[in-house]
Amino acid sequence: MSTGNIASIRAFFKKTKDKIFGATQCSEDSPASDNSSLLIANVREKRLARAYIDAVAKNRSTFVDLIDPDDEMYLFAKNNIGQKETASYLYFKSGMEALQCIENIVRFGGKSFGDIESFLDFACGYGKSTRFLIQELDLDKVWVSDIYEGAVDFQKKYFGVNGFYSQTEPSKLEFPRKFEVIYVGSLFSHLPANRFEEWLLTLYNVLEDHGILILSTHGESLCPAGCQVDPSGFTFLRSSESRSLSTEEYGSTFVTSEWVKKLARKLGIINIYFMEKELWGSQDIYVITKKKMSLLNNLRTNNFPRGNVESIQISKDGDIRVIGWAIDKEFGAPVKEVCIYAEDELLGKATLGMLRPDVEKHFGRADCLKSGWEYNGGDFVKDKFGEKDPSIIIKALIKGHRSEVTYLMSIEPLKQ
Structure with a gap:
């Protein structure tokens, strides 16, 4: 990514900042601009989101606060969690907490964000966590991938990162390179058993020899009330928050750490570390490396309350x-x-x-x-x-x- 492209992206945000989350002349529930391809929050939602960004963003002036109207993570927050006015705040908060989780693991692996030469946010969505990551890493070191082509296009256009489209079948996806850090937030929490195995091996194979793979899952404790847990340690329900993906391929998955570790051994994956409910206080985290990293033996939860x-x-x-x-x-x-x-x-x-x-x-x-x-x-x-x-x-x-x-x-x- 050239310096000129980065400058043009920042200039775009400076020009549109007020129209998206700044001071707009609109009623509480009216969009600030018609014919916009970007989601415009109402005034109360906008103020709350802006207050959170101002409190936590590393660089408030360059933080990308645009949200795409097709972003299912945002829509899920708006329609299912808390009050509608808190949706943007909860969305950004979730992205920030993901960054804190990643940074903690990278640090225990003996690295810092400044050391990372290539980072892949896989199953990235519309950039809930990527928008925080690009405040830590150079844009040309960040890659994103998702089965939703619009999500990848959105991030390439507005974040300035590298991106490529994913596939339903792992064997059909050609990766542009190997990666030093791969983060997979809330994909394995939705996969049927065969895809879980295929994607785990596929992502492991595109990890650099000195790299770190970070993925999240639902533990069995998150199974809905009345759900019959499979004694194998792997339970798959044909339902999810996605509005378009087949529930045969993308449902809701609940696994035990024993099941995941047994699968890893089957695939020849030896170095695997488990962190219960480390992501968002709900999802379990697995940290996988190709080479033994002795520092990860001391891996502990991040210390944010x-x-x-x-x-x-x-x-x-x-x-x-x-x-x-x-x-x-x-x-x-x-x-x-x-x-x-x-x-x-x-x-x-x-x-x-x-x-x-x-x-x-x-x-x-x-x-x-x-x-x-x-x-x-x-x-x-x-x-x-x-x-x-x-x-x-x-x-x-x-x-x-x-x-x-x-x-x-x-x-x-x-x-x-």
Whole structure:
């Protein structure tokens, strides 16, 4: 990728930034521009997403915040998770958490992003994680591939990365080269057994000798209620969030680590490391290498805490109540501190240590029981945040014992 092409891409974003997630003259549910090929969020959704990007992006001015209208990961968030106004925020948050997972594994492998000469985001979708990755790597070192040609085209056009189309059958796909790091987020969590085996071997074969393959799966604990788990350790359901892919080829897959490791041995894959629920607090991660990397024997979870802002209540008298949960992935709960902000103004610190058996059960850790937190404050005056704001951004800064992470939620100001 030439310097001129990179400059033209950045110039495009500078020109269109306001039209996509900036200050637009539109109603809350109206698009900011007609005839746009890009998804335009409503004002509240836009402000929340922008607040998250400003909080976490390495370079806010060059971060690519465009979302394609066919992006199924975004549409799934909009239609199935939380409130519609949080969809973009949840989408970007998911991409950032994927980057944190990758960076942690790469670091334990004795590398840094600056050392990587070739990175493949396989089954990349429309770039939920790639948009964060390109803030760490030169564009000419990043490759993307997906069965959706529009997803690859979108990333090549707007991110400036290399890309090639994938195939349903691994044997029909010609890879342009081998790769030092291959990341496969949430593909193996959808494959039937034969494709799982074929893609695992195919991707292993295009890994550089000193490379790292990172893939995620659903563990059996994520099986839907009432689902009969196959005693083999591999359960495949013919359903998924995809609107177009055949459920024979792309469903929902739930596997045990024993099943995956047994398959790896069958394929001659010796070096494999397992991290339970490492990705998004739900999907299991497998790290595979061709050559033995002794540093990976010490592989541990990344130390970013996990949590959520679950509800915000404001009384007519101006009292505010914010409720959520948080865990330190190394030390459990309670975390060190949870600070509550309205916009950028600190309201106070939450009370920690409330019992959350649901969180304990999800993570399968007794030390996560006291993960609940709650903030109660009085005299919450909306006037200080500006009458023209369509919403107020409430932020919870969760501080673990080694690092911190930002969670956000949007609310409407009280009516006078």
